[in-house]
Amino acid sequence: MALFHPIDEKDVTRAIVGGFMRQFDEYAESDVIIVGGGPSGLIAGRELASKGVKTLIVERNNYIGGGFWIGGYLMNKVTFRAPAQEVLDELGIPYEEAKEGLYVADGPHACSKLIAAACDAGVKFANMTIFEDVVLREENRVAGVVINWTPIQSLPREITCVDPVAIECKIVIDCTGHDACVLSKLEQRGLAKTLGFGAMWVERSEDLLVEHTGEFMPGLVIAGMAVSTAYGLPRMGPTFGGMLLSGKRAAEVVMKMLPEVVAAS
Amino acid sequence: MISNIYIYEEPRCSTLDCSELVEYTAAMIPTAQVESRGPILESAASDYELMENIAGSIARAKIRDLSIPSPQHQTPLSGEVAYERQRLANSKSSVYGLLYDAHEFSRLCMGLIPESESGLKHVHVVITNQLIGTWDSADRRYHARTILCGSPSLISISGLVEAPAKAPGYYLARRSAEALGIDEEAKVELAESFADDCLSFDDPRVTEAAKGYVLQAISHRLTGEAFCSEPGCRLFNAHWQRELIAAQLNGGHEFCREHEILFRRQQKEGKA
Numbered sequence: 396m397a398l399f400h401p402i403d404e405k406d407v408t409r410a411i412v413g414g415f416m417r418q419f420d421e422y423a424e425s426d427v428i429i430v431g432g433g434p435s436g437l438i439a440g441r442e443l444a445s446k447g448v449k450t451l452i453v454e455r456n457n458y459i460g461g462g463f464w465i466g467g468y469l470m471n472k473v474t475f476r477a478p479a480q481e482v483l484d485e486l487g488i489p490y491e492e493a494k495e496g497l498y499v500a501d502g503p504h505a506c507s508k509l510i511a512a513a514c515d516a517g518v519k520f521a522n523m524t525i526f527e528d529v530v531l532r533e534e535n536r537v538a539g540v541v542i543n544w545t546p547i548q549s550l551p552r553e554i555t556c557v558d559p560v561a562i563e564c565k566i567v568i569d570c571t572g573h574d575a576c577v578l579s580k581l582e583q584r585g586l587a588k589t590l591g592f593g594a595m596w597v598e599r600s601e602d603l604l605v606e607h608t609g610e611f612m613p614g615l616v617i618a619g620m621a622v623s624t625a626y627g628l629p630r631m632g633p634t635f636g637g638m639l640l641s642g643k644r645a646a647e648v649v650m651k652m653l654p655e656v657v658a659a660s
Numbered sequence: 661m662i663s664n665i666y667i668y669e670e671p672r673c674s675t676l677d678c679s680e681l682v683e684y685t686a687a688m689i690p691t692a693q694v695e696s697r698g699p700i701l702e703s704a705a706s707d708y709e710l711m712e713n714i715a716g717s718i719a720r721a722k723i724r725d726l727s728i729p730s731p732q733h734q735t736p737l738s739g740e741v742a743y744e745r746q747r748l749a750n751s752k753s754s755v756y757g758l759l760y761d762a763h764e765f766s767r768l769c770m771g772l773i774p775e776s777e778s779g780l781k782h783v784h785v786v787i788t789n790q791l792i793g794t795w796d797s798a799d800r801r802y803h804a805r806t807i808l809c810g811s812p813s814l815i816s817i818s819g820l821v822e823a824p825a826k827a828p829g830y831y832l833a834r835r836s837a838e839a840l841g842i843d844e845e846a847k848v849e850l851a852e853s854f855a856d857d858c859l860s861f862d863d864p865r866v867t868e869a870a871k872g873y874v875l876q877a878i879s880h881r882l883t884g885e886a887f888c889s890e891p892g893c894r895l896f897n898a899h900w901q902r903e904l905i906a907a908q909l910n911g912g913h914e915f916c917r918e919h920e921i922l923f924r925r926q927q928k929e930g931k932a
Contacts, residue, residue: 626740
């Protein structure tokens with residue numbers, strides 16, 4: 396007797412295509428699009444979706460989680476400074492206290508739990524999807540993103556023209572890390588300015604990152620390492636508390652912005 | 661002669677006892693009326709328009725690049741102004757990690773001082789947690805400072821910790837740790853191993869150390885000179901943490917002979 400229920404290949408294909416198209420159709424317009432599926436993006440998504448905000452995360456890699464799988468020097472332990480361990484407690488991520496105020500967790504376990512928490516809250520993902528451009532509305536308000544399949548970047552242009560598509564939202568959160576992709580695109584267009592990395596006072600960089608997280612321009616919130624790039628804050632070492640608290644802070648800012656954006660539209 | 665000394669407190673530094681500073685200063689300069697005041701930027705918190713102006717001014721004073729002088733012409737990003745506005749509105753927000761042009765910050769504070777309290781008889785000393793720096797045209801870069809003497813004078817609590825350099829061994833050990841990718845725990849242990857030789861944030865010795873810097877501001881007003889070249893004197897301009905600790909905390913005597921005479925004269929005039 397066969398182990399699995401008999402199904403034709405076409406049924407499998409239709410299940411994949413149908414499920415994907417329904418979601419893609421539904422999320423052609425959402426409340427919030429988060430560009431970047433690393434720790435700050437995931438926690439922001441989880442916070443927002445758990446409050447009923449329709450949230451889509453765009454991630455250029457096949458895998459979600461960004462740099463959260465491993466710590467420094469490719470060692471797969473991730474560290475957090477207090478009070479970030481409170482977020483680990485919320486997510487049920489086990490950790491050990493390395494020293495007073497410093498905690499360490501397994502990267503794979505922490506990252507898996509965070510991804511699961513985002514999914515459980517209702518976040519949807521568009522992975523293997525690259526951000527190409529922003530959608531702008533009146534007075535250069537950011538109102539969406541232009542996306543394409545990540546592998547398109549590897550195709551020579553002579554083969555074919557592979558146009559992107561645009562998806563809309565009320566607020567975009569740039570969680571693309573050091574690259575600050577959304578910000579950089581706006582800077583290319585002359586609509587924003589970033590200050591690049593600063594070299595001073597590394598010990599304070601996590602505090603500054605969280606404190607600077609917020610609205611960068613109408614329709615755009617920045618979180619995570621993109622904040623450092625935006626404001627020229629000092630580089631950080633391999634510690635993730637700032638990413639988690641920055642993501643939470645971004646979600647708080649978005650919750651305050653959303654009613655105003657809805658009222659304005 | 662100085663008639664009034666105003667010391668503006670910094671509530672963000674939990675170990676700073678402004679009343680002790682006032683008491684010490686009053687004992688040293690009995691001819692003056694010495695009073696403590698709330699944070700100089702406190703008035704901004706209740707006035708929205710004033711807060712916006714001040715937030716913009718502080719954001720403009722932020723030093724983005726140590727190698728570029730005079731930031732007052734830079735246009736701050738709206739997020740930078742928002743950050744300063746948020747800090748002004750939240751008295752508990754700590755001020756760490758950024759360097760501000762000391763002269764720009766002093767100009768901002770001067771604009772908040774009533775005209776009736778300006779002039780040579782009035783000494784305003786603003787204690788701040790902001791790290792301040794001044795441009796050095798000799799090596800063409802900004803340097804963090806503990807004190808800027810002027811009108812008003814600024815004393816940076818962060819500057820007490822960050823401006824005078826730690827022992828060379830600390831920096832060598834830290835560079836080695838960073839190059840090896842050593843974790844945060846090791847860095848904390850490194851800082852702790854040098855704790856006796858330098859001040860730290862929220863150090864219980866901050867108030868005692870700050871006394872000497874208040875006197876530097878007063879000396880600047882009395883004589884035009886803030887600093888002394890004698891390492892054991894409270895008015896010594898420490899460039900190393902060890903020098904600061906020796907001058908302010910561990911010295912066998914409080915002043916050099918010259919400044920002993922200066923402040924003794926002030927005390928005699930007060931009794932006359």
